[in-house]
Amino acid sequence: xxxxxxxxLLICFYLFTGLTYASDLPNIEASSCxxxxxDSGRILYSKNINEKRAMASTTKIMTAIIALELGNIxxxxxxxxxxxxxxxxxxWLESGEILTLxxxxxxxxxxxxxxxxxxxxxxxxxxxxGFTKLMNDKAKEIGAVNTNFANPHGLHDDKHYTTAxxxxxITRYALLNTDFKKIVSTTRKTIPWFGKEWDxxxxxRNKLLWQLEGADGVxxxxxxxxxxxxxxxxxxxxxxxxxxxLSSPSIFEESKRLLEYGFNNYTNHEILxxxxxxKTVEIKGGDKNFISIYPERNIKIPIKDYEKDKITILIQTPxxxxxxxxxxxxxxxxxxxxNNDLVGISPLIIKEDVNEQKNLYKLINNIFLKLFK
Numbered sequence: 001x002x003x004x005x006x007x008x009l010l011i012c013f014y015l016f017t018g019l020t021y022a023s024d025l026p027n028i029e030a031s032s033c034x035x036x037x038x039d040s041g042r043i044l045y046s047k048n049i050n051e052k053r054a055m056a057s058t059t060k061i062m063t064a065i066i067a068l069e070l071g072n073i074x075x076x077x078x079x080x081x082x083x084x085x086x087x088x089x090x091x092w093l094e095s096g097e098i099l100t101l102x103x104x105x106x107x108x109x110x111x112x113x114x115x116x117x118x119x120x121x122x123x124x125x126x127x128x129x130g131f132t133k134l135m136n137d138k139a140k141e142i143g144a145v146n147t148n149f150a151n152p153h154g155l156h157d158d159k160h161y162t163t164a165x166x167x168x169x170i171t172r173y174a175l176l177n178t179d180f181k182k183i184v185s186t187t188r189k190t191i192p193w194f195g196k197e198w199d200x201x202x203x204x205r206n207k208l209l210w211q212l213e214g215a216d217g218v219x220x221x222x223x224x225x226x227x228x229x230x231x232x233x234x235x236x237x238x239x240x241x242x243x244x245x246l247s248s249p250s251i252f253e254e255s256k257r258l259l260e261y262g263f264n265n266y267t268n269h270e271i272l273x274x275x276x277x278x279k280t281v282e283i284k285g286g287d288k289n290f291i292s293i294y295p296e297r298n299i300k301i302p303i304k305d306y307e308k309d310k311i312t313i314l315i316q317t318p319x320x321x322x323x324x325x326x327x328x329x330x331x332x333x334x335x336x337x338x339n340n341d342l343v344g345i346s347p348l349i350i351k352e353d354v355n356e357q358k359n360l361y362k363l364i365n366n367i368f369l370k371l372f373k
Contacts, residue, residue, distance in 0.1 A: 024265060026257035030248035031227070032164040035258045037266070038172050038233065038240035040301045042343050044262050049165040052146055053246045056221030057089070057112045058167060058231050059154035062135050064105055064183065065174040067120045070134070073102035073179060075123065083118035088155055090115045091200060092193075103191040109183050109219060110202040117153035128152060139166070142173045156225045164244045171218055171231050171242055184217035184233075185209070207252050208232050212259060218242070220251065234259045238268050239302065266302035271311065271336050271344060274298050278334060278348065279315055286323030286354040293317065293331045294351055299344035301336065312337045317348060325354040 026045065032053055035045035043049070081095040091113035093099075099107075101123065107116040118128060125131025128151060135149040144166035150157040162170075174180045187209050189202040208215040214234040221229035227247030232255040234241055243258040245251055272278065277292035303311070317332030328349055336344035 024261070026254075026261045028245070028248075028254050028257065029250075030245040030254055032244075032246040033248070033254070033258065034164040034168050034244045035262050036168045036172065036242050036244075037262070037302045038175060038242050039268075040299075040344055041172065042301055042338075043165075044241070044266060044302065045258060046164070049168075050146060050163050052161045052163055054156060054160065054223060054226035055154060055162045055167060055246060056223045056226035056229050057114075057154040058162075058219050058221040058229050058244075059149065059152065059160070060108050060112065060117060060221075061167070061171055061174050061219050061231060062138065062149065063117050063120060063131075063152040064109055065170075065177060065180055066131070066134050066138060067101060067105060067124050068177055068179050071101050071120075071124050073100065073105070075101040077101055077104055077119055077123045079115075079119050080122055083115050083122060086115040086118045086153070088114040088153065091191075091202065093119060094194065097194040099191065099194075105183055106186065106189045106191060106202055107200070110186065110189055110204045112205060112220065114153040114155065117151075121152040139170065142169050144169050154221055154223065154226070156223050164246055167231060167244045167246075168242060171233070171244070175217065175233060175240075175242070181217065184219065206230070206232065208234070208255060211252060212256050214263075215259075230255050232259065234263075236263050238300075239263060239266070262302070265304055267305075268300050268302050269308070270298060270300045271313070272299040272334065272346065279317060281317055281331060282320045283325070283354055284320050284322045285356055286325070287357055288354060291321075291325070291350050291352070291354060293348045295334055295346040296330075296349050297346050299334075299336050299346055301338070301343045303338065307338060310339050315348070323354045323356045325350055327351060327353050 032048040032051050034049045079093045079097040084093045084095045089112045091107035091111050093115040104116045104120050107113040121128045121131035132149050139147045147162040147166040150160035187204050190199045193200045205220045214236040217233040218231045228251045229246050230251035232243045241262045243255050245254050248254050272295045279293050280290050314335040330347045332348040334346050
């Protein structure tokens, strides 16, 4: 009897433990979604992340970063009839009007102006088609291999699609740009309105900027085909997270659930520091026999408490290196693995020069090594 009770209690323990872990996960009804740590790129939550889908105006994330990288925010842009007549969401541009590229970027990312998208595309790429090629080239460069752009604004086209994972990669890349970060975190902006007695008042459509602690970006989107979409980012303490929801019944609520899940369940841990040597390597033919090697950058990843013991570090270097060596030279690679998944990688470098031995010194040193090795 006691044995049966013990077995029953054990079964109950596992059932309720399983329910506890399951209840920690956010309930997301979006067709596709992802939660990613911006610093490391680690995926913290996912659902159908490689499913190709329309992405509506979240397209403009790529439009903005292309413009910032290839243009100058002080550029003067003359509005064409083509851009002024673009359908859908608008900042009411008029043909012949002149604005700066920066003003158009605010109109693009806050009010989601499709007319601003076309004006930017024509200015940077010479045409919508030319700009679209730049977008697709950049997507490949970033690694967004399941993405194809057919326009700069996101209006429906069967050849215009992405995935939640690719859109996260594109956004993570864009957030490295300080001007992009400033624009997408702005809640309100005033820009000129040529020929009017008043200015344009732009208001960010991303309500998370008001509703969620630490929210700092990035872009909403909607078409009938894509459904409601949102790419969101937030920063708390030293954690930087981004979420993507595609075709969601409640973009702000579901994005909040994803981001809160990340902040509540993961803590950043610094695995490797650039200032700490990771290994010593033997030198042949140098004015010293050994040299310390260091990670080129710090590696910090978000983990749950129970994952601490599952981290392994793989160091890939030659057994010996040959002088001369230059400060900053790459000697190898270090990889941080979690459950056999790569979660961090950095080149290994040296922090000092190593000169070749003088001939006499080299001869004596070689004899010494042969005698005592």
